[in-house]
Amino acid sequence: MEYPAFLASEYPQSSPEKARFHIIPVPLERSVSYGNGTSRGPAALLEASQQLEAWDGISAPGTLGFHTQEQVDCSGSIGLIQERISDACRTALQCGAVPVVLGGEHTVSYGAVRACAEKYDSFGVIHFDAHGDLRDSYEGDSFSHACVLRRIEDSFNLPLAQFGTRDYCMEELEYRKKRGILYYDASRLAEEGLPEKPLPDSFPRRVYITFDVDGLDSSLMPATGTPSPGGLLWYDVMKLLTRCLKGREVIGLDVVELAPIPGLHHSDFTAAKLTHALIGFAQRSFA
Secondary structure, eight states: OOOTTTTTSSSOOOOTTSSEOOOHHHOEOSOOOSOOOOGGHHHHHHHHHHSSSSSSSSSOOGGOOOOOOOOOOOOHHHHHHHHHHHHHHHHHTTTTEEEEEESSSSHHHHHHHHHHHHHOOOOOOEEEBBBOOOOOOOOTTSSSGHHHHHHHHHOOOOEEEEOOOOOOHHHHHHHHHHHOOOEEOOHHHHHOOOOOSOOOTOOOOOEEEEEEEGGGGGTOOBBSSSOSSSSSSSHHHHHHHHTTTTTOEEEEEEEEOOOOOTHHHHHHHHHHHHHHHHHHHHHHTOO
């Protein structure tokens, strides 16, 4: 599929070696379990990014260089697809860049985190989502999008903090209790307000951010497979990220589960603006 480079309307495409951010489109759609359309997510986000401004409200992260890679081939087995995702992220990391993965379903995060785990001895995962994604298997598939954080936890044993969760099964509740996973359910945030210090001092300095767009409230993000009410609003997310990232460095990130609805372009734009904002947080974390 042909698509423009991320924010090409504002910045020329940088070479792989000179870009600080590699945008990696991964149009994966194999285990979505309700609404479909994630295979169209990366293209819609990249198209919408042409309407963004270079200034994200705080800084202009594109001044460090954007390079949009060729989309990852999502044919074949899930193991083969994950290896291709890891390869794309390895390329970014070898260039000294931050991999920015555009899903596609949430399963894409596994390959990206694996590449980061090969380079960095220690980092934590910050996870925004309506769901825990901590099932061991869903509909007979251990690599379902409903299992991706479980696969990451079981494979890499990384500290995990979850924000905005509101839909989960009993198995997930037991698992996060057993593993001591830090979580801020959406109901807790609504009742208690946003924590001033969401992450303890013991949480790693380096972090990977995985953002399922259904972590946002469904009024803000209806274009996703499972839009759920009671989610996070824009400035809730910005404040949480500001507080979480104080004194920390972003080593990789993804934005996943956008399932575009024809004629409803505001969701595509919201996902593009979210991606730009996350890149901005990453840029400022280097200082």
